[in-house]
Amino acid sequence: MKPAVQPGGSQRFGAAVRRLSGAARNLPPVRWTQALLVRLGVRGLRGRTAVIAVPYLWLLLFFLVPFVIVLKISFSEAQIAMPPYQPLLHWAGDRLADIRLNVNPGNYLYLFEDSLYLRAFANSLQVAALSTALALVIGYPLAYAIARADARWRAILLMLVILPFWTSFLLRVYAWIGILKSNGLLNNLLLWLGVIDHPVVMLQTDFATYLGIVYCYLPFMVMPLYANLEKMDLSLLEAAEDLGCRPLRAFISITLPLSTPGIVAGCMLVFIPAVGEYVIPALLGPADSLMIGKVLWTEFFNNRDWPVASAVAIALLLVLVAPIVYFQRLQGRASGART
């Protein structure tokens, strides 16, 4: 006998899941995990297995599964409800065969239709690339000078590079507002020196974004460069000097090529996070700045369009997957060489 009011398919599915997890809900998470593992046949969970399993499960649950969910939502349709997207699986009738797949590639097509997104991606890559180059130009001499400084000073100088990293990122970006604004420090200094005769607009420009990224990510550039330059075999340089090579030439033909791994690692550490940067363009950049991190933020918080925001996130990930994998290879090789 059928009930008078047939509940919707997806509701019934949800109820089933809730019933299944009903017992689990009353257990503390630890016992729940244990019970689950025993059910799965993972008995004698101790020692080695436990050491691997605990962080492994954590990362699977809170790092990998979320990406699957983002991927799923990026293919679903937006709706005005909570949560604001339609389910991918749709129960049209009451049999298992009545499952309808509701896959919607429209969000991705939309990214191509509206030129805003493509321009934002291009602009983010450009801003990140130029900032990385600037950070290299400023960071390399600094790393070089620290690595060649007297051994007694090296640890202190290195600590001085890392110290700003321990203070708040947000407050370091904030510092530049006071410096760059129209009646800020830099304008006042330039006016006083007579370089300019009226304040120049520096805050809320692309220039300010570049400056902010270079400033905040400089320690990430200096650290791998220093690590590389510090362990370099100096006898090569001495040999070059003995053979009559001038210092600048020795630097260009010996030090620079040997420090390539450090340069690559430093550039990756600046470039990858800079592409998706939100705080710096939001505080220092122009109001209409097209940085993809900002676009994603606006799409999510202001437009409340979760599917499009998810599609932007997946697209951003696809853009960054090549440099990320390359960086991981590099890290793997470095740690392999160390052991």
Add this chain to the structure above:
Amino acid sequence: MKSKTSLARLSFLVFGFAFLYLPILSLVFYSFNKSRLVTVWGGFSTEWYGKLFENEPILDAAWLSLRVAAINATGATILGTLAGLALARFGRFRGRTLFTGMITAPLVMPEVITGLSLLLLFVATEHAFGWPEGRGVSTITIAHMTLTLSYVAVIVQSRLASLDVSLEEAAMDLGARPARVFLLVTLPIISPALISGWLLAFTISLDDLVIASFVSGPGSSTLPMVIFSKVRLGVSPDINALATIMVSLVTVGVVIAGLVTRRSVRVRQRDLEMAAGVH
């Protein structure tokens, strides 16, 4: 010739550190400014510090952030140590490539992606299982732990990789079980790495704006969220005062840590020399 290159190196150092520190020093300097216009000097005053400690939203947010940071750092250190141990000592195991990938990816992943994906997870689990009931301290802590356990794992792994395994082997030869060896031999040796991992996890959590904005709920604003909404409207002198307090605390902490490590290095060196002398 020699002096020319060392002069160049000195100028690199001066320029580099001026770039790194002048903005921070400007924050500190203007926190003692009487004028409300942050960058116009109006005489020395500490009134903004007083104002800061009367600002309820900032104090509440600071307390929330400190709690989240402490729980996060402790959890991330435990999980990160296990992960670092697995990576450094267990050789090849099934799924190692995926594991390594999941450890290193959060280090460079744009924060907007991490934040969005975790929020969507929490929304989905709340919808399906009724957990978490609303978002707040617990969701922010879980999100931060996921991010910062990677940092701890990398630190612990590199410390373990540079560690002589013969001590652990000796303990095992003498009949100690692996868990005992870890607790009595490995853990004390890597404790400096654990402390720096804890502090790093604490700082990252205290500093995070983007991920916290995604996974926090109404009524649970962290300190960076409050600062961000204030700073968006322009400079404000009490934020300068807050920055000065944070910079001083960090500086004192880093200097103490530096002195302690230098001392322990010296002690270890002396021990080694004495051991060599005995032989």
